[in-house]
Amino acid sequence: MTLSRLTLALAALFAAQPVFAEEPFVVKDIRVEGIQRTEAGTVFSYLPVKVGDVMTDEKTAAAIKALYATGFFKDVRLEARDGVVIVTVEERPSIATITLSGIKEFSADDLKAGLKQTGLAEGRVLDRAMLDKAEQELQRQYFNRGKYAVEIKSTLTPLERNRVAVQFDVVEGDSAKIQQINIVGNQAFKEKTLLKAFGSTTPGWLTWYTKSDQYSKSRLAGDIEALRSFYLNRGYLEFNVDSTQVSISPDKQGIYITVNVTEGPQYKVSDVKLAGQMLVPEAELQKLITIKPGEVFVRDRLTETTKKIGDRLGNDGYAFANVNAVPELDKEKATVAFTLFIDPGRRVYVNRINVAGNTKTQDEVVRREIRQMEGAYYDAEKINRSRDRLNRLGYFNEVNIETPAVSGTTDQVDVNVSVAEKSTGNIMLGAGFSSSEGLVLSGSVSQSNVFGTGNRLSAQINSGSVNTVYSLSYTNPYYTLDGISLGYDLYRRDVDASSLDNVADYKTSTYGAGMRFGLPINERDFISFGLTYEQTSLTTTATSGVQYDFVQEFGEDNDTLRLDTSWARDTRNSFLFPTKGVFQRVAAEIGTPAGSLQYYKLSFQHQQFFPLSNNFTLMLNGEAGIGDGLSGKPLPFFKNFYAGGTSSVRGFKNGTLGPKDVNSDALGGDKRVIANAELFFPLPGLKDDQSLRMSAFIDAGATFGPRDNDGLYKTFAFGDLRYSAGVAILWVSPLGPLKFSLAQPIVKKDGDKTEVFQFTLGSTF
Incomplete structure (x- = not known):
């Protein structure tokens, strides 16, 4: 039976009365008309009607609704002729x-990626509502940058084959600046003090760079x-914004911006108690409590x-331990007790x-740094230490360790180590400049992860007016399974002291070859041993002084079988910007009787960092060295040892603090x-x-020895130490680390060579 033509517009979907056909019929065939880009199979897949089904008014309405819901079409009509359903569509x-x-504030590619998240992208069907949403997204992006005057206009240009070109014309305008920030209700602290905790600021001399005024x-x-943290760390438990x-x-x-606050009273801690299931001795847990009765709550x-x-508790396997601090306020006494x-x-x-993500690095290289063992109790300290050791390798941009629970168990977790590798090979040609050495040319080829084995290989050339170095080095950090390292070195080092204005004239040319072993005592202590053969040729002049005398007694050519050993704790x-921790090193260099030069040099360094706050770190460093034949x-x-310059006592010229010869040239000590x-x-x-850091410093030091012409510095004396103070800036620039210092000597004597401004650049740092 033939039905009359059924034309169903969108209004029919939402009409109060349904659309009725003359009577139901069996569908013999389905035809689709009007499609240009959409495949007929796509239309069939969304139609809730198949050949052989009985067509009813309800199925007709459902079919139209289903096709509209795809978002592909802006008009859908259904007709029936002799049992054939004809679906006519008009595509969007x-x-x-x-x-x-008009885009300047953002990258066009970044904005397109953001628009894609809203559903607007090339190749997709255009939806007007989606276009409006895209305009709102663009506007939001600009509002986040403080550009509230931005104007965005979208234009649609029809193209052939039912396509359109979408264009957004943007007038960005100027960024709105924070003109004023007011805090209302503060009594205990001045507004100026509170605003120091804010990242948002009013315009200043550096806000063009920091954008903090936007x-x-x-x-x-x-x-x-x-x-809120500022107040809570000062005892104001009831502080509220x-x-x-x-x-x-x-x-x-x-x-x-106006912020209204209520401070409330300042609370002190009256008592701290432990409760619950303590599987660790309570006395041990008490030592971990850093809040004490009588102190202001922090x-x-x-x-x-x-x-x-x-x-x-995590160190003993309790990975999901929970510690809840329950306060008990005494508002009359302004005290708080914690359980x-x-x-x-x-x-x-x-x-x-x-282990995942290591496409180049062998699994063994990653696993040997992991201190947690399979089948053992979960140990949070070992997992954290594993993460630190993997980061220190320098092979990865990122190291993530997750500990998901094993499905179907309540007492097991997996440790998933995910790494993102970075290039570990390096070819570098560069130049640097030092206030002490002048122009320094450098070149190096290195691979710190040869064939993914974790072994290191490097060749380096550094050419300066004072020091010229050619070196070849190879290290296997895991020569044994216990972590004993083995390394080899070949090098040539030329020193031209005549290039320095304040150091005695001489030249040395040293060739060396050596082998070294490293032995880890534990996670933080390391002992090393090395044996090196050196051959040194000396060149002096009649003005060289004691250097000339040395050559006359021992000759121009000397050899040394040198034994090096050291202990270090780190x-x-x-490495670059520490805020806490200790570095200690004791080292010995011995010229053994197997060579023509026999001597010893002992040195000790202790460096410690104290975090004073989130922004301030105090570093104390002490070094001492002694040597003799x-x-x-x-x-x-x-x-000899030398002192003075950027690496020791700033404000004095490099290597000039200590004994001098008759020409007032530094001899070292x-x-x-x-x-x-x-x-x-x-x-x-x-x-x-994170690439810039500033410091204020006080330096002290000198070298001592028996050869000074005026009788000074023969033995150590506090009165012979030199002191300086100043400020410095360290910048890890794309060209390499740069360090600038302005120092003023505060204790100096006649004949001292001073240098207020000093800097190093690039590889000489």
Whole structure:
């Protein structure tokens, strides 16, 4: 039976009365008309009607609704002729191109990626609602950069084959600046003090670089949390941010922020108790509590305490230990007592250790740094130590360790180690400049992970006016399974002291070959042994003084079988910018009787970092060295210690502090003492820049020896030490690390050679 033509528009879907056909019929065939890009099979897959089905009014409405829901079509009609259902569609246009004009603040590719997240992308079907959403997304991106005056206009240009070109014309306008930040309700602290905790600022001399004067909703949320932490770390337990108002000027160029707060009273800690299931001796846990009765409450100390207790339980396998601090306030006395409830949970074992992401580095190289063992109890300290050791390898951009629970168990976890490899080969040609050595040319070829084995191979050339070095080095850090390292070195080192204005004239040319072993005592201590054969040729002039005398007695050519040994401990948390930890080193260099030069040199260094706050770190460094000849021979002059310059006592010329000859040229000495105190802090206005650090320092030191012409420096005396103070900036630039210092000697004597401004650049640092 033939039905009359059924034309169903969108309104029919939402009409109160359904559309009725004359009567149901069996579908003999289905035809699709009007499609240009869409495949007929796609239409059939969405149709809820198949050949052989009985067509009813309900199925007709459902078919139209299903096709509209795909978003592919802007009009759908259904007709029936002699049992054949004819589906006629009008497709929405597809997006051929998306163009953005007037974009300066962002990369066009980044914005297109953001638009794709909203559903607007080349090749997709155009939806007007989607276009409006895309405009809103672009506007939001600009608002996040403080550009509230931005204007965005979209234009659609029809193209052949039912396609359109989408263009966004953007007038960015100027960024709105934070003109004022007010805190209302503060009584205990001045507004100026509180605003130091904010990342948002009013315009200043560096805000063109930091952009901190541009309003950001997320940054303000962080500032509010920083303000809350400021008060909670000073005992104000009932501190509350009542409201935050952000207003914009009519010209959309100025932002005004007002934060209303209620401080409440300052609380002191009255008592701290432990409760719950303590599987570790209570006396041991008590030592981990950093908040003490009688002190003003500090939230960070409470957080530190709960973390330390949780970590301590984690070291015994309780990976999911929970420590809750429950406060009990006495508002009349303004005191608070805490009960730390400990819930260790189940003891957890490690099922499998899985390594992923190492496409070049062998599994063995990664696994030998992991201190957690499969089948053993979970140990949080060992897992953290494993992460640190993998990061120190220098093979990976990123190291992530996750410990998911094993499905179907309650006491097992897997340790999933995921690494992102980086290039470990390096070919470098460069130039640097030093205030002491002038132009320094350098070149090196190195591979710190040869064929993914973890072995290191390098060849290097450094050419300066004073020091010229050619070296070839190979190290196997795991020569044995116990972590004993083996290395070989070949080198040539030329020293031309005549290039320095304040050091005695002489030249040396040294060839050397050596072998070294390293033995890890534990995770932090390391002992090394090395045996090196050196051959040194000396060149002196009639003005060389003691150097000339040395050559006359021992000849121009000498050889040394040198024994080197050292012990080092390193607990610093970073190599370049440490904030805590200790570095200690004791080293000995001995010229054995097997060579013509017999001597010894002993040195000791102790360096410690103290975190004073989140931004300030104090470094104390002390160094001492002593040397002498053996078997009745003197210490070779070219093995002397030197002091003065960027690496010891800034403000004095390089190597000039110590004994001098009749020409007032530095001789160096057989004893050296160096002391440094340095306070590191971020460059003002650049707290978040991890490549810059500033410091204020005091340096002291000198060398001592028996050869000074005036009788000074023959033996160590505090009165002969030189002192200086100043400021320095360290910048890890794309060209390499740069260090600048301005130092003023505060204790000096006649004849001292001073140098207020000193710097090093590139590989000579």
